[in-house]
Structure formats: C-alpha cells, structure tokens
Amino acid sequence: MVMVELKGLHVVKAKGRVYYYAWRGGPPIKGAEPGTPEFQAAYNEAIANHKIPDRKRFLSVIVRYRASKAYLDLAESTRRNWGPWLDRIADHFGSLRTAQFDRTDIIRPLIRKWRGKYADTPRTADYGMQVLSRVLAHAVDPLGELGSNPCEGIKQLYAASRAEIIWTEDDIAHLKKTCSTEIGHAVDLAAHTGLRAGDLVRLSWSHVGEDAIVITTGKSRHRREAVIPLYAELREVLARIPRRSPVILTSSKKRPWAKDGLSSSFGEAKGEAWPDGDDLHFHDLRGTAATKFYLAGLSEREIAEMMAWDEDYVSRIIRRYVSRSAAIRERIRKLDEARKERQNP
Known part of the structure; x- marks a missing residue:
C-alpha cells in the first residue's frame, strides 16, 4: 500500500512498535494503518482541528x-x-x-x-x-x-505527602508488564538498595564486595559511603542482571546508560504503564527500600548508615519515607517482644 507523504506527520518507534502523531506533540492517529483512507481521514481531521478556532x-x-x-x-x-x-x-x-x-x-x-x-x-x-x-x-x-x-x-x-509515597510490589509488577528488561533491572536494584538513579547508573561490579555493596554517593559529593549488605533478595536481583559491562546496569543497547538516559527511558516506560498518569517517581523507590529495611528490624541508625543519610535528621527522614502502617507494625512487634521478655525473664 502506497504511503502518501503527510506534511508534519511525526513517527515514534519504541520497543518494536510504531506510533504516529499528526505533528510533533500533536494527537496520536489510532485505529488505522498508514496509507489507508481511514488513516488519511484521521490525519485530515487532526489537522483541521489544529486550525485555531474562534x-x-x-x-x-x-x-x-x-x-x-x-x-x-x-x-x-x-x-x-x-x-x-x-x-x-x-x-x-x-x-x-x-x-x-x-x-x-x-x-x-x-x-x-x-x-x-x-x-x-x-x-x-x-x-x-x-x-x-x-x-x-x-x-x-x-x-x-x-x-x-x-x-x-x-x-x-x-x-499524601510526596515523601510518604512508596512503590508497592503490585506497582512494580504492573510496570514490569510493559517495561523493558533493563528498566526492570534498574527498578529492582533501586528498590533493594535505596540508591539514587545517579548512583545506580555508575554502580559497577567492582563495588560489589563479598558481603556488601560499597559506593560513595553523588549527593554527598562522594564524601559519604552507602554500605548495603548483600542480603539474600539483593543477591538474587544481582544474579538476574547479565554482566555486559563493568557497570551493572546497561541499556537495551547493552551499553552503560548515557547521562539522563535511565531517567528518560523510565519516564517513557511509566507513561506506557499508566497512560492516564500516576504519582510514582523513580526516587520513591528509596522509600520502598527504607520500608524493607525497617520491617526487617534494622534500626534507624543502621538504615541511615546503609543509605548514607545524615544522622542528624535521619529519624525524621525515615519516618517520612516509611509508610505509617509499616511503622505501626514495627512498633507492635517491638512491644510484643518487650512483653515476652517481661514474661520470660
């Protein structure tokens, strides 16, 4: 079928699919194959609507x-x-x-x-x-x-406060239905380490020691170290990621992510997973990690040392990141343990 050249038609290729827009930033043309009368009619309608009305x-x-x-x-x-x-x-x-x-x-x-x-x-x-x-x-x-x-x-x-938002397991599973394997690896690693995107893209296999991941953080201008123990779930995440490069995370081109490449690709993946928009951001995965560590029984100071947060305000930061229900469950656990200790001195 002959494809008539349509002035301004914007074509986007993503994940093996092709999307057509009446113009760059314009409405998508759906429900018809390029070159068909239906496609031409949809394009003409979009252009007509683009003319400034009254x-x-x-x-x-x-x-x-x-x-x-x-x-x-x-x-x-x-x-x-x-x-x-x-x-x-x-x-x-x-x-x-x-x-x-x-x-x-x-x-x-x-x-x-x-x-x-x-x-x-x-x-x-x-x-x-x-x-x-x-x-x-x-x-x-x-x-x-x-x-x-x-x-x-x-x-x-x-x-809800921005700082109180975390990714749930259901949120991550929903994103993985449509995102690339590489984005899935990045999300998993963020949710299990609490590292920021800027630190994740430069995280190399050499940062992974026998017992922990040790990396200086860009936020602190590399004056602080994040020390994340290699617990079983984190080891499983690392085992799923292929060793394509000295750095752990790579793009679909099997090369290290370019500057802002991960953020851009993640934004596109999230847009595809939630077409109507959603309030989840990549850095909210830090709260997911903090919740995981807190529920595992680690103290606030231990979490602060792991995530390279300032101890002067770590308690406030942890309380904001960790969901209220998670904090309440942890307090119940501590109260129950204290009761058992009193009953069995």
Missing part, C-alpha cells in the same frame, strides 16, 4: 497551548500522557468563552464538577487538574487573556 472560545487557548514552545519542549512521554487529557479538557470546556474563566465564582464549581468525574481515583483526578491548570496558566501568561488562574486555590484530592 479566539473567544477556550478551545483556541488549548490549540495554541498545544502548538506552543512550552508544550513542545515537554518530554515526549509527558506529551503522550497529557495529550488525552487535553482532548478531554477540550471536549468539556472548549465551547466556553475564555472570559468565563475569569469569573471564579462561576467557573470553579464547574471545574470541581469536572474533576469529580475522576474522584474515584484521586491521583488521576489531580493529574487532570494539573494539565488544566497548565493550560489556564498559559492563558494568563503569555497569552494575557485571563487575569488569573482559577485552578489556584483548589485543593488536591490526593493528600
């Missing part, structure tokens, strides 16, 4: 934001996640006059009602609000069509 309507703000440098400069994975949300926002608010968004007494109840459609999944609802807020901020500056952003002051539905 500038007095909010749809024109969305269209101009999509074409802006601010949007196009976002990471490709972010645009892939935000695209469907921009479509939903356009469908719901696009026909409103932009000036109506300056009437906070009227528009805020409408925004809250729209958010309420996703209230069953608070993180998803907040993610949609984040995208809407960014579009409205664009209408304030640089467009100058609104005096203020009506999303400001609307509280998030999901109230």
